[in-house]
Amino acid sequence: MEKFILLDHGSGGLASQNLIGxxxxxxxxxxxxxxxxxxxxxxxxxxxxxxxxxSYVVDPIFFPGGNIGELAVNGTINDLTMRGARPICLSLxxxxxxxxxxxxxxxxxxxxxxxxxxAGVPVVTGDTKVVxxxxxxxxxINTSGIGIVADSINITASEAxxxxxxxxxxxxxxxxxxxxxxxxxxxxxxxxxxxxxxxHFLTQAIITKFPGAIHxxxxxxxxxxxxxxxxxAKTTSLCIEIEETAIPMxxxxxxxxxxxxxxxxxxxxxxxxxxxxxxxxxEEILHRMRSIPEGRDAAIxxxxxxxxxxxxxxxxxxGGKRLVEPLSGEPLxxxx
Amino acid sequence: MEKFILLDHGSGGLASQNLIGxxxxxxxxxxxxxxxxxxxxxxxxxxxxxxxxxSYVVDPIFFPGGNIGELAVNGTINDLTMRGARPICLSLxxxxxxxxxxxxxxxxxxxxxxxxxxAGVPVVTGDTKVVxxxxxxxxxINTSGIGIVADSINITASEAxxxxxxxxxxxxxxxxxxxxxxxxxxxxxxxxxxxxxxxHFLTQAIITKFPGAIHxxxxxxxxxxxxxxxxxAKTTSLCIEIEETAIPMxxxxxxxxxxxxxxxxxxxxxxxxxxxxxxxxxEEILHRMRSIPEGRDAAIxxxxxxxxxxxxxxxxxxGGKRLVEPLSGEPLxxxx
Numbered sequence: 001m002e003k004f005i006l007l008d009h010g011s012g013g014l015a016s017q018n019l020i021g022x023x024x025x026x027x028x029x030x031x032x033x034x035x036x037x038x039x040x041x042x043x044x045x046x047x048x049x050x051x052x053x054x055s056y057v058v059d060p061i062f063f064p065g066g067n068i069g070e071l072a073v074n075g076t077i078n079d080l081t082m083r084g085a086r087p088i089c090l091s092l093x094x095x096x097x098x099x100x101x102x103x104x105x106x107x108x109x110x111x112x113x114x115x116x117x118x119a120g121v122p123v124v125t126g127d128t129k130v131v132x133x134x135x136x137x138x139x140x141i142n143t144s145g146i147g148i149v150a151d152s153i154n155i156t157a158s159e160a161x162x163x164x165x166x167x168x169x170x171x172x173x174x175x176x177x178x179x180x181x182x183x184x185x186x187x188x189x190x191x192x193x194x195x196x197x198x199x200h201f202l203t204q205a206i207i208t209k210f211p212g213a214i215h216x217x218x219x220x221x222x223x224x225x226x227x228x229x230x231x232x233a234k235t236t237s238l239c240i241e242i243e244e245t246a247i248p249m250x251x252x253x254x255x256x257x258x259x260x261x262x263x264x265x266x267x268x269x270x271x272x273x274x275x276x277x278x279x280x281x282x283e284e285i286l287h288r289m290r291s292i293p294e295g296r297d298a299a300i301x302x303x304x305x306x307x308x309x310x311x312x313x314x315x316x317x318x319g320g321k322r323l324v325e326p327l328s329g330e331p332l333x334x335x336x
Numbered sequence: 337m338e339k340f341i342l343l344d345h346g347s348g349g350l351a352s353q354n355l356i357g358x359x360x361x362x363x364x365x366x367x368x369x370x371x372x373x374x375x376x377x378x379x380x381x382x383x384x385x386x387x388x389x390x391s392y393v394v395d396p397i398f399f400p401g402g403n404i405g406e407l408a409v410n411g412t413i414n415d416l417t418m419r420g421a422r423p424i425c426l427s428l429x430x431x432x433x434x435x436x437x438x439x440x441x442x443x444x445x446x447x448x449x450x451x452x453x454x455a456g457v458p459v460v461t462g463d464t465k466v467v468x469x470x471x472x473x474x475x476x477i478n479t480s481g482i483g484i485v486a487d488s489i490n491i492t493a494s495e496a497x498x499x500x501x502x503x504x505x506x507x508x509x510x511x512x513x514x515x516x517x518x519x520x521x522x523x524x525x526x527x528x529x530x531x532x533x534x535x536h537f538l539t540q541a542i543i544t545k546f547p548g549a550i551h552x553x554x555x556x557x558x559x560x561x562x563x564x565x566x567x568x569a570k571t572t573s574l575c576i577e578i579e580e581t582a583i584p585m586x587x588x589x590x591x592x593x594x595x596x597x598x599x600x601x602x603x604x605x606x607x608x609x610x611x612x613x614x615x616x617x618x619e620e621i622l623h624r625m626r627s628i629p630e631g632r633d634a635a636i637x638x639x640x641x642x643x644x645x646x647x648x649x650x651x652x653x654x655g656g657k658r659l660v661e662p663l664s665g666e667p668l669x670x671x672x
Binding site for chain 2: 007008010011012013014015016017035036037038039040041042043044045046047048049050051052053054055056057078079080082083085089091092093094095124125126127129130131132134135136137140142144145146147149151156157158218219221222223224227231266268325326327328329330332333334
């Protein structure tokens with residue numbers, strides 16, 4: 001195997017086949033992927049079909065707590081699971097820059113394999129393109145995924161309603177602040193780590209136990225919790241009230257945000273979800289979430305009321321109120 | 337709407353929402369996509385699930401006969417349909433370079449919308465990332481797709497068997513030669529056009545009419561017919577015999593290949609398929625293919641025998657025999 005990616009690795013010929021055999025199948029092998037057909041075919045499934053896609057262009061590609069590979073696996077699993085889906089498979093499409101180190105590519109593929117194993121969701125089909133040096137930045141990854149949603153489940157923004165309790169599954173802003181500080185080469189705190197992780201164990205646990213009581217779920221990635229809540233407020237034309245003091249945040253993340261002048265409400269999360277639940281079951285749901293590792297720090301952070309319609313109102317630490325708008329005019333590129 | 341793509345359009349905030357509303361939903365709107373959820377949810381379907389993914393990095397992005405947008409729609413539809421699937425939906429993920437002209441993006445989105453309408457396959461979910469200027473080349477597109485395969489259908493390379501007749505649905509090398517000449521700025525012949533088109537009307541017609549008689553299908557894209565046939569010969573450990581004189585090719589494509597010293601067997605096709613069929617039904621299948629516009633030029637180009645095992649043998653125009661190897665050492669990057 002060559003040490004660096006060549007244009008020939010993307011030509012669909014012998015070099016592509018070698019790359020697939022010596023790297024991708026070596027780490028990702030499973031009976032469906034091994035067929036290497038134009039499309040993967042899976043047995044029939046009962047239920048609604050969920051489909052999601054995300055491209056990952058994060059910079060840097062290796063960061064504290066993870067890398068672009070596991071981020072791509074977990075991110076698409078999480079998008080599926082926010083609709084109540086049980087993820088069943090992923091596709092994996094790579095765009096590689098000519099000259100990218102094969103050793104780095106192998107680390108990323110190993111990490112993808114590990115994340116897939118942990119989540120129990122296989123890569124069943126893939127694609128690799130190579131562009132000339134300078135026409136991409138190292139590696140971009142697209143993962144798309146299919147999930148199955150039980151026929152009785154309808155989890156969507158428009159299901160959120162007045163009185164709903166809002167739960168957050170854990171601490172805020174870990175991924176965003178980690179990427180931004182590591183991109184700038186800042187060594188603010190050795191303990192800043194991305195929170196990239198799959199959420200389907202957590203979400204399936206509460207959906208199964210509290211069917212009908214989970215109305216809406218979202219993972220606040222790009223744009224952060226502030227933008228996510230703004231979207232739901234707009235979709236429902238209701239008012240989302242949250243308490244700043246109730247939002248779990250690690251002390252080192254809070255300190256780094258203050259140092260860099262960043263609002264954690266707009267920083268990306270890659271292993272957290274916000275859940276809108278029926279008030280009469282909220283405490284039980286919180287208890288169940290906390291019993292699962294990825295929901296250990298879950299908290300109730302607010303509720304839905306009626307007015308002001310379509311807005312998010314934050315009660316600040318000092319007891320004041322402020323409107324939370326969607327992220328605007330402050331681009332935070334390549335965070336995922 | 338701005339005239340050029342800004343980093344902010346990929347931040348997941350207000351600018352992203354504006355881009356989605358003013359461009360993507362404007363052209364691609366449908367009830368599922370309009371929900372703008374993290375994942376799309378579709379009603380249950382009966383049958384096996386097919387999934388496929390492809391990233392498109394073609395250079396140039398606009399070329400005679402098409403552009404990167406419709407190529408991305410048709411290409412993934414075709415990958416699904418080669419397994420006998422009826423495509424039901426697509427995902428669409430864009431990686432945009434900062435500074436890319438919004439007018440060009442809109443042309444591409446319109447073209448995607450048109451291709452989806454023509455094929456009857458909607459985009460149900462999407463993603464947009466923006467990378468800084470110089471970190472990508474204008475636009476890269478990933479489409480992934482889901483299709484449904486009837487339970488009785490099993491079309492795959494390993495189903496090809498001794499005695500099978502090999503049909504090609506139309507003329508060879510149109511897409512590859514068009515991209516290469518238009519990239520080089522050569523005006524060899526005004527009639528060179530990409531063959532990008534969806535193949536599911538053609539494939540569904542023959543699968544429905546001749547169930548069990550269609551053993552294997554492939555669309556010879558990157559790597560061309562030569563590489564595709566080599567892969568099938570290797571998978572089956574059988575011998576694929578083809579006749580050079582039987583392969584349909586447009587005169588202008590043949591001339592351009594000769595002028596540029598390129599072997600049409602290795603050039604990409606984006607609207608052709610090769611079909612391995614039971615010999616007793618081959619003439620009827622050919623007749624049915626020719627009755628459909630995209631199969632008008634279909635021809636029988638060869639058959640499967642036993643030896644030399646795992647090889648492709650071409651009978652040349654002059655009556656000689658030569659082995660066809662997979663594409664190697666002659667990179668033809670960014671052809672799709």
